Amino acid sequence: MQGTFYVVGVGPGDPQLMTLKAAAILKKCAVWFVPSAFENGGSMALSIAAGAVSQEGKTILSHRFPMKQVHRGQAPDPEVKSAWQEAAKTIMACLKEGRDVVFPTLGDPAIYSTGFYVCETLQEYGSPFHVEIVPGVSAIGASSAAAAVPLCLGDERLVVIPATFENERIRELLNLCDVAVFMKVHKVMPRLVGLLEELGLADKAVLVERCSLEDQKIWSNVREAVDQEIHYFSTMVVRKG
Numbered sequence: 001m002q003g004t005f006y007v008v009g010v011g012p013g014d015p016q017l018m019t020l021k022a023a024a025i026l027k028k029c030a031v032w033f034v035p036s037a038f039e040n041g042g043s044m045a046l047s048i049a050a051g052a053v054s055q056e057g058k059t060i061l062s063h064r065f066p067m068k069q070v071h072r073g074q075a076p077d078p079e080v081k082s083a084w085q086e087a088a089k090t091i092m093a094c095l096k097e098g099r100d101v102v103f104p105t106l107g108d109p110a111i112y113s114t115g116f117y118v119c120e121t122l123q124e125y126g127s128p129f130h131v132e133i134v135p136g137v138s139a140i141g142a143s144s145a146a147a148a149v150p151l152c153l154g155d156e157r158l159v160v161i162p163a164t165f166e167n168e169r170i171r172e173l174l175n176l177c178d179v180a181v182f183m184k185v186h187k188v189m190p191r192l193v194g195l196l197e198e199l200g201l202a203d204k205a206v207l208v209e210r211c212s213l214e215d216q217k218i219w220s221n222v223r224e225a226v227d228q229e230i231h232y233f234s235t236m237v238v239r240k241g
């Protein structure tokens with residue numbers, strides 16, 4: 001019988017924020033297919049998973065996915081596409097041997113995760129396979145909790161915005177919502193904070209860096225973070241009201 005492919009959210013960093021279901025699936029799967037964004041093969045998803053479930057006896061297949069933007073409706077960069085295809089081939093080979101494969105992914109699989117692209121690529125190969133997606137605690141909820149800032153109350157509208165969007169697009173989205181969560185902020189802090197300043201929103205923003213990890217930092221004055229080396233794991237919540 002063919003194995004099952006599990007895409008499992010492992011939360012934002014603290015292994016205690018992993019669900020019991022995620023831990024149970026990691027425990028039962030002999031093959032962990034771990035995404036790595038780094039040349040040296042280091043994987044945050046793996047270190048979170050291994051903080052809750054022993055890696056002993058597991059086959060760990062580390063696969064590097066290039067950190068390049070994907071625009072829906074447009075063909076992905078060939079390097080990105082080929083990383084998805086290689087991953088799908090390796091995973092499919094394990095599934096055909098009857099082995100279950102788990103793909104641990106940072107936060108929640110539904111939010112900017114490679115897991116869904118890998119599923120789509122597996123589907124393109126046309127072979128039927130079983131897939132199960134297991135939700136996780138996203139950096140969105142975890143950052144809101146760490147900063148003790150609610151995401152939506154009453155009839156408020158929430159939007160999630162990649163901070164890499166151009167200013168015009170961010171302005172439009174900010175017009176439509178009451179609360180905005182900015183992800184992928186680390187490289188664009190001066191531009192983003194400048195825009196928030198212009199819109200009178202800089203004082204409404206809070207930045208959570210390395211949320212739930214030991215060195216978590218909360219920047220309640222986001223201006224102070226502008227000329228700092230902010231970590232990739234940083235999320236900003238802006239409550240306009």
Ligand SMILES: C[S@@+](CC[C@H](N)C(=O)[O-])C[C@H]1O[C@@H](n2cnc3c(N)ncnc32)[C@H](O)[C@@H]1O
Binds near residue numbers: 112139186
């Ligand atoms: C590719 S997205 C992955 C999101 C992830 N699937 C989730 O649900 O949280 C990466 C972005 O998530 C946010 N992020 C991930 N982990 C974080 C953490 N521990 N603290 C703050 N932000 C984090 C950052 O904005 C980062 O740029």
